[in-house]
Amino acid sequence: MAVPNQAHILIVEDDPPIADMLVDLVRSSGFEASSVESGAAMDRMMVRQQFDLIVLDAMLPGEDGFSICRRLRAACSVPILMLTALQEDIDRILGLELGADDYVTKPFNSRELLARIKSILRRASYAHHQEEALGPMMFSGWRIDPKSRQLHDADGAQVSMTTAEFDILLAFCCNPNKVLTREQLLSMTHAGSAGPVERSIDAHISRVRQKIEPNLKDPTFIKTVRLGGYLFASKVERLP
Incomplete structure (x- = not known):
């Protein structure tokens, strides 16, 4: 099942160089990409537009990624891929327990990150056609x-x-x-x-x-x- 090329991915990352790198990486694979620096900016963006996947940094200033993940999951079912610099298994599992679909630890390998993104999108596409x-x-x-x-x-x-x-x-x-x-x-x-x-x-x-x-x-x-x-x-x- 091919991954839908027109999938639009929202990146929530407060570090501008990392955000820019992620946008370029996602776009280089044929997807659309937008980025915001905080949960509040994400909320404003999601009012105007729908997204197929959210790449969410765990360690954001203000409202952190875990809180945002919990809040998102209570409101919608958009897939969430968390980025975390935390090395402990318990911290990574916490993101999954809060509702994230997958996680990647920083520093991450670009190919691995793209594989995880494609996996989530492929799963959603596969599920849609299988379930019809x-x-x-x-x-x-x-x-x-x-x-x-x-x-x-x-x-x-x-x-x-x-x-x-x-x-x-x-x-x-x-x-x-x-x-x-x-x-x-x-x-x-x-x-x-x-x-x-x-x-x-x-x-x-x-x-x-x-x-x-x-x-x-x-x-x-x-x-x-x-x-x-x-x-x-x-x-x-x-x-x-």
Whole structure:
């Protein structure tokens, strides 16, 4: 599945030389690119224009990238790629738990960054075309609609999800009561292309659990299988 060349990427980076370099890098790959220096400037830009991906620096002055990521995720499902100079795994995983789809650490390799960007865009494009053939599904009163990429709870309220979270839940719904390894989930949700480390799957699943599990201490839907992976323990009904 080809990556859509007309994808428009917004870069939120306060260091002008880095921002300019990122814009040039993105444009050299055939994408459109814009840059802003803060969360407030990002908000103003997003009122005027839609974006297919946001590259978000974690260490911004004022409102930092983690706060912006949390706020964005509560309002929309635009894919987010975080840039972080933090070397600790816990800091990088925090970005994923807040709703980022992927991360790259600084200093970064330009080819790796482009691979991550293309991976996210390819996943979104792949998911769109794959899901056109799938109808809505129900599990325990929840409704997931692949075409609209929306999840509704038993009361009919829509639940906001990131691209990766929705992909993971959809993979489970298409394979109920089957053990899926982290490698299989990574392949299903990234269309076999370059993506984040396997541990990011655990972070995304943790966020999915927060949204659908009635008791996080004793999950009833997404079960952890020791040395195996995960199992979606629910009956799934395909709707006409």
